[in-house]
Amino acid sequence: MATEERGLMERIGDLSLLMRLLQQHVSDAEVADLSDRQILILETLSRSDGQLETVEIGSTIGHPSKSALSAVVSDLENVKGLVETRRSEEDHRKRVVKLTKKGWQTLKLRQQQGLKTYAPLAEVVRKAEGDPNTRKVFGRVLDEAVNAIDQRLQKLKNQRPPQS
Numbered sequence: 001m002a003t004e005e006r007g008l009m010e011r012i013g014d015l016s017l018l019m020r021l022l023q024q025h026v027s028d029a030e031v032a033d034l035s036d037r038q039i040l041i042l043e044t045l046s047r048s049d050g051q052l053e054t055v056e057i058g059s060t061i062g063h064p065s066k067s068a069l070s071a072v073v074s075d076l077e078n079v080k081g082l083v084e085t086r087r088s089e090e091d092h093r094k095r096v097v098k099l100t101k102k103g104w105q106t107l108k109l110r111q112q113q114g115l116k117t118y119a120p121l122a123e124v125v126r127k128a129e130g131d132p133n134t135r136k137v138f139g140r141v142l143d144e145a146v147n148a149i150d151q152r153l154q155k156l157k158n159q160r161p162p163q164s
Helices: 003-026 036-046 054-061 066-079 101-127 134-159
Strands: 051-053 083-087 095-099
Touching (some): 036 051, 036 066, 036 083, 036 095, 054 066, 066 083, 066 095, 095 101
Antiparallel strands (some): 051 095
C-alpha cells in the first residue's frame, strides 16, 4: 500500500474512532448502553418495516452463528424490551423479530443523537475554503463510498453460506 493511501486509511480510521467516541458522549445512557451488534439489529429491523426472520437478520449483519445472534436478540427482548419475537406464521421453525414501540423510540433517539455526532463534520464541510463546489464534491464522494461499501457487503452476504 502506498504511503499516501496508508495515510488516508489511517485518517479515515481516526475519524471513525473519534466519531464513535463523540457518539458515546452525546448519547442518552440507554442508547449508549447498546452494543454495536444490538444497534445493527435494531437498524436492520427499522429498514425492513420493523420485522424480519432471525435468519434474514443474521445474513444481513453477517453474524458468526445462530447461537450468538440468538443471545443478542434475547437480550434485546428480555432485558431491554426493544424487540419481541414470535414464531413465523409460514414456517413455525423460524422466529420473527419485531421492533417494539420502545425499540422504535430508542432508534429515533439514536438518530437525533447521531445528528449531534455528525454536526462537527457537517460544519467543516460547510466552512471548507477553496472550490465553491466542495460540499457537492464531498457529497458525491460520500455517495460513491456508500455505494461501494453496500456493493461489497452484498457480495460478502452472497458468499456466506445460509444459516439454518
